[in-house]
Amino acid sequence: MSVKVKRRVHVAAAAMINADRKEVLIARRPSNVDQGGLWEFPGGKLAPYETGLEGLKRELHEELGVEITRAQPLIRVHHEYPDKHILLDVWQVHDYAGEPFGREGQAVRWVPMEELVNYPFPAANLPILRAVMLPTEYLITAEEDDEARFDTRLERALKEDGVRLVQLRAKTLDESAYVERAQRALALCRQYDARLLLNGEPSLLDAVDADGIHLTSERLMQLERRPIAQGKWLSASTHDKAQLDQAALVGCDFVTLSPLRTTPSHPEVAPMGWHDFQQLVERAGMPVFALGGMTRFDANHARAVGAQGIASIRDFWK
Numbered sequence: 383m384s385v386k387v388k389r390r391v392h393v394a395a396a397a398m399i400n401a402d403r404k405e406v407l408i409a410r411r412p413s414n415v416d417q418g419g420l421w422e423f424p425g426g427k428l429a430p431y432e433t434g435l436e437g438l439k440r441e442l443h444e445e446l447g448v449e450i451t452r453a454q455p456l457i458r459v460h461h462e463y464p465d466k467h468i469l470l471d472v473w474q475v476h477d478y479a480g481e482p483f484g485r486e487g488q489a490v491r492w493v494p495m496e497e498l499v500n501y502p503f504p505a506a507n508l509p510i511l512r513a514v515m516l517p518t519e520y521l522i523t524a525e526e527d528d529e530a531r532f533d534t535r536l537e538r539a540l541k542e543d544g545v546r547l548v549q550l551r552a553k554t555l556d557e558s559a560y561v562e563r564a565q566r567a568l569a570l571c572r573q574y575d576a577r578l579l580l581n582g583e584p585s586l587l588d589a590v591d592a593d594g595i596h597l598t599s600e601r602l603m604q605l606e607r608r609p610i611a612q613g614k615w616l617s618a619s620t621h622d623k624a625q626l627d628q629a630a631l632v633g634c635d636f637v638t639l640s641p642l643r644t645t646p647s648h649p650e651v652a653p654m655g656w657h658d659f660q661q662l663v664e665r666a667g668m669p670v671f672a673l674g675g676m677t678r679f680d681a682n683h684a685r686a687v688g689a690q691g692i693a694s695i696r697d698f699w700k
């Protein structure tokens with residue numbers, strides 16, 4: 383009996399995001415190579431002696447004629463192709479010298495974020511597309527008993543902190559009060575070009591045309607399939623490997639993973655710390671926000687260990 387060991391390939395790829403125009407650079411793979419004809423994030427296989435960033439710099443010089451000057455990890459995706467196990471090590475390129483062009487004759491295009499869905503990518507790329515579209519910070523709203531104060535605080539976070547992704551969490555409201563608050567929150571989010579996810583039942587989207595739903599881990603574990611359309615965002619709260627696996631099975635677009643640290647709201651729960659967090663994120667297969675005692679000062683470290691960024695109530699609710 384022979385056991386076939388799949389080839390393992392480590393690929394570095396670049397998400398070059400033009401933040402002002404909200405465009406991303408993609409390239410088309412030549413028709414005669416693996417995954418040919420599909421679009422990709424420029425990059426390629428690492429040489430044995432290279433780190434991810436070294437390989438990325440070399441590949442972008444070879445393929446696009448640019449020199450990377452500032453880049454940060456965005457997401458790592460493990461994917462099984464029939465013939466190989468691939469690790470896509472994706473970096474967000476913040477700064478570079480030169481004008482990118484298809485140095486190997488390949489088509490290269492700056493594409494508006496919302497049009498990315500119209501381009502065919504390899505199967506491994508879905509989590510990358512999600513990561514590209516998501517910001518680094520995820521605001522979870524605090525409990526408030528005063529509606530005017532809620533609005534003021536949400537608007538402050540949108541305006542002054544530049545928050546672009548919001549989860550409306552309000553466990554103390556009944557459904558009609560929740561829907562009312564959600565409608566006002568949605569109008570505010572629209573003014574600032576931010577996305578709003580509703581923490582609750584998927585049917586809430588019938589009452590409020592928000593951008594998606596955030597599931598509690600308990601609700602997540604009861605589901606057998608994705609409860610909302612692909613055009614909406616689905617996120618979930620997770621705390622361990624089983625819940626992350628379930629999030630992948632159900633087709634969540636991204637998750638929070640907590641508690642990173644001990645928090646006043648959950649003093650009895652043991653924190654997982656960065657080491658365990660990193661192990662879990664590595665195999666999550668989707669963007670993960672670190673939650674639990676996080677502030678914006680933790681965002682760079684969260685990125686460095688593979689997260690999309692940080693989620694927080696207190697750091698944004700002032």
Ligand SMILES: Nc1nc2c([nH]c(=O)n2[C@H]2C[C@H](O)[C@@H](COP(=O)(O)OP(=O)(O)OP(=O)(O)O)O2)c(=O)[nH]1
Binds near residue numbers: 504
């Ligand atoms: N660069 C890149 N590769 C991707 C993406 N998605 C994806 O599945 N892949 C796969 C396709 C290939 O099997 C592998 C990348 O190899 P590559 O052909 O770009 O490698 P390379 O630039 O070093 O080229 P070569 O020297 O082997 O010709 O990763 C992506 O978005 N970007």
Ligand SMILES: [Mg+2]
Binds near residue numbers: 424425426427441445
């Ligand atoms: Mg390549």
